[in-house]
Amino acid sequence: MIVVHHLNNSRSQRVLWLLEELGLEYEIVRYQRDPKTMLAPPELRAIHPLGKSPVITDDGVVVAESGAIVEYLVEKYGAGRLVPPAGTAERRRWTYFLHFAEGSAMAPLLMKLVFDRVETSPAPFFVKPIAKAIARKVKGSYIEPQIEAQLTYLENELATSPWFAGAEFSAADIQMSFPLEAAAARAGLDASRPKLTDFLRRIHARPAFQRAIERGGPYELLK
Incomplete structure (x- = not known):
């Protein structure tokens, strides 16, 4: 199961959107920004050492960075959707x-x-x-x-x-x-x-x- 470690008002909203476009099942683990610093909470470091969002886990695989997550999901689950043909x-x-x-x-x-x-x-x-x-x-x-x-x-x-x-x-x-x-x-x-x-x-x-x-x-x- 794909798990999205979702920080409020962050780039991880794009990951949720991509998953919905692909029609994939996923779970959300929610994190809230510190209201003073607006930084992600330290709990995210348990998922990835930099403690930033977005991060996904997928059957033991941890993927961070928006672009890398997009490429991972499209390559593994897209079946040619949402990406033009190679070489074009x-x-x-x-x-x-x-x-x-x-x-x-x-x-x-x-x-x-x-x-x-x-x-x-x-x-x-x-x-x-x-x-x-x-x-x-x-x-x-x-x-x-x-x-x-x-x-x-x-x-x-x-x-x-x-x-x-x-x-x-x-x-x-x-x-x-x-x-x-x-x-x-x-x-x-x-x-x-x-x-x-x-x-x-x-x-x-x-x-x-x-x-x-x-x-x-x-x-x-x-x-």
């Missing part, structure tokens, strides 16, 4: 976006989250102006231009095909959902980029996505 241009795009989601897209989004907190967190009065100035400088000179460039790139990619790997919905779209939901929640992705906002509308309307939300519980990134 669509398969190359599939592989690219499967890794782009975490390798490129999430980095500036995470940096923005960190520096937003630096800018707004309590600090001694003599430190706060300096911290805010540094945070604004880093965001304005590097982080926000990077996010803007990536969103423009992704908008243009979806102008050539309805899904990230081509004409058909695939696991690459599941993988790309998290950075785009994060961008919509806190990095300015809005109706000015109609292809990306339509992508989010279409994935949220999928029955498997909705079932995953029902099983996974509240998902704050959708707010």
Whole structure:
């Protein structure tokens, strides 16, 4: 039996969605973030030494990292579903976006989250102006231009095909959902980029996505 070690409001929501798309049976073990640090609880280290989510176990096999979990599940259980045929241009795009989601897209989004907190967190009065100035400088000179460039790139990619790997919905779209939901929640992705906002509308309307939300519980990134 596949067990998803599911952290609230995390990338593991994508794993639940993939399992629903594949029609697989699975169990959920739930973990809650520390309300102050927003980090995963130490209990996750009993499953994987880094104590992060997502992690799945499958008959004694432990698989961590979103992209690796997607590849594992599609290869073992997909029977050709949610992945283009090997050797095709669509398969190359599939592989690219499967890794782009975490390798490129999430980095500036995470940096923005960190520096937003630096800018707004309590600090001694003599430190706060300096911290805010540094945070604004880093965001304005590097982080926000990077996010803007990536969103423009992704908008243009979806102008050539309805899904990230081509004409058909695939696991690459599941993988790309998290950075785009994060961008919509806190990095300015809005109706000015109609292809990306339509992508989010279409994935949220999928029955498997909705079932995953029902099983996974509240998902704050959708707010």
